[in-house]
Amino acid sequence: DGGITQSPKYLFRKEGQNVTLSCEQNLNHDAMYWYRQDPGQGLRLIYYSQIVNDFQKGDIAEGYSVSREKKESFPLTVTSAQKNPTAFYLCASSATGASGNTIYFGEGSWLTVV
Amino acid sequence: GQSLEQPSEVTAVEGAIVQINCTYQTSGFYGLSWYQQHDGGAPTFLSYNALDGLEETGRFSSFLSRSDSYGYLLLQELQMKDSASYFCAVYNAGNMLTFGGGTRLMVKP
Numbered sequence: 001d002g003g004i005t006q007s008p009k010y011l012f013r014k015e016g017q018n019v020t021l022s023c024e025q026n027l028n029h030d031a032m033y034w035y036r037q038d039p040g041q042g043l044r045l046i047y048y049s050q051i052v053n054d055f056q057k058g059d060i061a062e063g064y065s066v067s068r069e070k071k072e073s074f075p076l077t078v079t080s081a082q083k084n085p086t087a088f089y090l091c092a093s094s095a096t097g098a099s100g101n102t103i104y105f106g107e108g109s110w111l112t113v114v
Numbered sequence: 115g116q117s118l119e120q121p122s123e124v125t126a127v128e129g130a131i132v133q134i135n136c137t138y139q140t141s142g143f144y145g146l147s148w149y150q151q152h153d154g155g156a157p158t159f160l161s162y163n164a165l166d167g168l169e170e171t172g173r174f175s176s177f178l179s180r181s182d183s184y185g186y187l188l189l190q191e192l193q194m195k196d197s198a199s200y201f202c203a204v205y206n207a208g209n210m211l212t213f214g215g216g217t218r219l220m221v222k223p
Contacts, residue, residue: 035213042201042215043157090156102147103211105156 003027006091006106012114013078013085021076021109023091032074033092033103036060043090049074078111086113116140118214120202125220126192134187134200134217142207146178146185149201151216157201160187189219197221 004025013019025032031050035043045058049068063082068074074093078085091106118138126132136146145164149157163169163178163185175188189196199216206212 033211040216040218043213045210045212048210102159102162105158107156 004091004093004104004106006089006109008109009107010110010112012112015113016080018077018079019085019111021078021089021091021111023074023076023106025072025074025091025093025104025106027093027095027104028071029093029095029104030071031094032068033094034058034064034066034074034076035090035092037088037090037108039088046076046089085111087111116204116206116212118202118204118212120200120214120217122215123218123220125222127222128192128194130192131188131190132192132219134189134202134219136185136187136202136214138183138185138202138204138214140183140204140206140212143180143183144205144207146176147203147205147211148174148176148187149203149213150198151201152198160200162205192221194221194223 007022033048034046036046037043044060046064047058047066049055052071055066055068065077089109092103094103120136147162148160150160151157161176163176168177173190178185199218201213201216203211203213
């Protein structure tokens with residue numbers, strides 16, 4: 001089945017540690033995104049990538065890093081520099097061009113700092 | 115910058131009709147999308163308007179007025195399963211979606 005797979009679903013991190021969230025898609029989409037969602041809030045863009053080996057900062061990139069070495073993979077690292085990382089993280093992808101207006105989301109990853 | 119405004123919460127009864135409004139400010143506007151998100155789940159695509167007017171998909175319809183920077187989502191024959199958060203999102207140059215803060219819809223029996 002085609003889709004977006006995020007892992008892990010739930011993750012606990014100690015303060016001062018980096019953690020990497022995985023995102024894999026088999027939709028053959030060029031564009032991939034990472035959003036952060038706090039409880040009861042909207043989605044805020046962290047990073048996005050239009051093509052392999054290229055990515056841009058979104059609205060809240062500080063304390064996060066990404067890579068896009070393969071078309072199907074867009075991992076997000078939450079670094080120790082992110083002061084309030086506890087949130088729901090959503091990975092998404094879309095085709096470019098005329099059909100690029102629809103974004104498909106993974107099931108999300110819950111990160112809790114303990 | 116970009117900004118979107120939508121009500122934080124709406125309550126309606128089963129079988130009723132509800133309208134969720136969205137106003138936006140953005141540059142390089144391509145279109146307005148609507149997404150539904152149930153608690154703890156991923157957002158799912160509902161509709162997209164690039165041109166002025168009404169788009170209908172079953173019980174859901176979406177409207178756009180580009181000149182007024184305004185759109186709405188209309189939900190008819192409300193069902194309990196429609197209780198969720200609804201987000202408007204602006205699609206602009208750069209193939210990016212910027213989301214509003216979401217409207218939590220509670221459907222009561």
